[in-house]
Amino acid sequence: MPRTDTLLADERLAAAGARLGRGLVKDAVQAVQQRIRSGELAPPDAVDAVLSVLPATASSLRPVLNATGVLVHTNLGRSPLSEVAVEAMVAAAGTTDVELDLLSGRRGPRGAGAIDALLAAVPAAGAAIVVNNCAAALALVATALGQDRELVIARGELVEIGDGFRIPELLAATGARLREVGTTNRVTLEDYRDAVHDETGAVLKVHPSNFVVRGFTRSVPVHELAGALGPDGVPLVADVGSGLLRPHPLLPDEPDLQSTLAAGADLVLASGDKLLGGPQAGLVLGRADLVARLRRHPLYRALRVDKTTLAALEATLRGPLPPVQQMLAADVETLRERARAIVARLGAAGVDASVVDAEARVGGGGAPEHPLPSAAVSLPASFAEPLRQGEPPVVGYLDDGRTLLDLRSLPPSSDEALAAAVLAVAAR
Template structure:
């Protein structure tokens, strides 16, 4: 009897195949070699016929050398933290590709000398928020808060309402983050109520700044009281104490769909000296921490040694500028989606699935902003309802589709999915229904 191990193609023979050699140049020889060895084991186990080795290796290779996979977001959560938050616009993706090589990120091509880093992206940010005199960008909003606390509050007091000592996700808490910078927290008010007198009573020679943090991922109702930015700004006038407002979600200006969500422009107009926000939430751009406001304070942050450790790279700057200057990013399009258009998409998909023998129906559903934004603001949407078994099968498909279970059905919510992805969604569902 022939030893089955003799039928397994040699590693060097497989790697020399033109198709696998080309894949090695694109993905890396080590990655392809690992796939070859896994297929060789499958041949030994009788799962793959030796003549099919090359095809089996090609079928097992990823599309890129990285491990992250594109996912269809049918959760109805527009800014889904587990799915990478805001999807970038095509303009931003193109800008990232253009910036991925050698660029003039810190070179003035006219003079041949070193130029200011990210000048165009900063200019685009200030142009988008006219109330801001200046801006800087760091790698996320928590970094922006840490930089502000270090530069303005290290060894001094930061005055903050007790009800704004929030947890921002994954166990990270605002008081712990601020305490790690060397600032001392001066809590004022109670969990549910704080007054202007509480803030005034806390001011003293050791006050570095007054900080307001928007509690974006929860709402306190009932017997409550908060002090708005405008009230605080008026009370701090002439004291020399800066007012810092962390608005979180990155909404540039008021949005009719989200009337209670604070925005950068209105917060600065109300009197905040600096505003902080995320770039990868409602702004719809890359992960970034945005700091906008008074020129003297922004320059103070820029000159602080910690800024060098927190600044962003060229691809982030490119994506941010393209998001601000280019067409509406996907998150903004999702916010503006027409309910009747969503229903029409759901009906068309459900009809297509029903023709294939799948128990599918179009239903109304609610979507959410996500990412800690507008936690009590439902967004009317439409979804395709499928049997519950589809949730796991779709999640493990190619491409993966992430929906959600509600009762005894799987829902694929369309507000978080652009219309251009409907065909990919349909193919994924039909593939899951195939024997």
């Protein structure tokens, strides 16, 4: 049995320890020693065995090939960042001028570059702040505007946003009192008017995102509600969810930041890591006086984002189209050509693979009624689990007894890795 200190002193493992940390490498050494004790591994193979199980980084998070066809997959970290956003995060990871004016040597405004980029992208907004996610943005607004006051909201918009988190419970936790108006399927302008009084802190509009109510329904659009409340009345706050900056032809029912503000909303809230394609963040844009009120609130300090998020957000807004926008704009015939090339390579190796048409989804609660035409590589069902557990992990989905790998949610640069992963499973 090779000694622990002897293995750790090996040149290759010492280099790995300097990169990953001695403790992590030592754990891997001890696991390999146990395999030697059980007779599974020969002692001369110990170093190679340790190297084979060491992770690429000191983090337990692993890069995954998203072949689910869901562009904004919450379980897979939502939107992948663009290369310029990753570079910006790396640059910001060290010592930066996040709150220092280098010209004067005095403290400067935090995240001014990201805010300027956000306002340039949404010119209808007078000011903006960034917090750590959209739920935090809603909690901050509810606390600053609605604590010990009433927040008016339609019953049909008291939604659950995932993992058991519910909008009414989040709002009630801020100390606001909820004034529900209308019914589950219908609400009118008169319902809102009757509910607004001296104790009203704000009127909320929450986009239902991941569900649709059909049939005998009615809702009040932002422009009608804004007109009824008036320019100096109770603030109208719209949570549009997905972070779409402007209208998109493939998503006709998805609200966007620019149009919602232009329609008369005083504040809009959205996520940064969905259709915007940036890092996890909660965006608040709108009237300068209301944004200033939120910025001065003590809770804002607890919810603000770090320097790397600010850097990634600014780079996403100023840089080229982020991956999620490229996926959204992908040409279906191009997706089929990619699938045919992969299938040809797999077929040459004897793998049972074919090209099939598929339906992708925006995901993240966005555009639930607007599937996106796509193309997928079809494999036997037995491939799903070993692909998911391979290196790199490939996550597809099962449909009609086959494993489908949808290419709309995967950048073209990953096609080679996808084919190699399938061939590795086939070889086993």
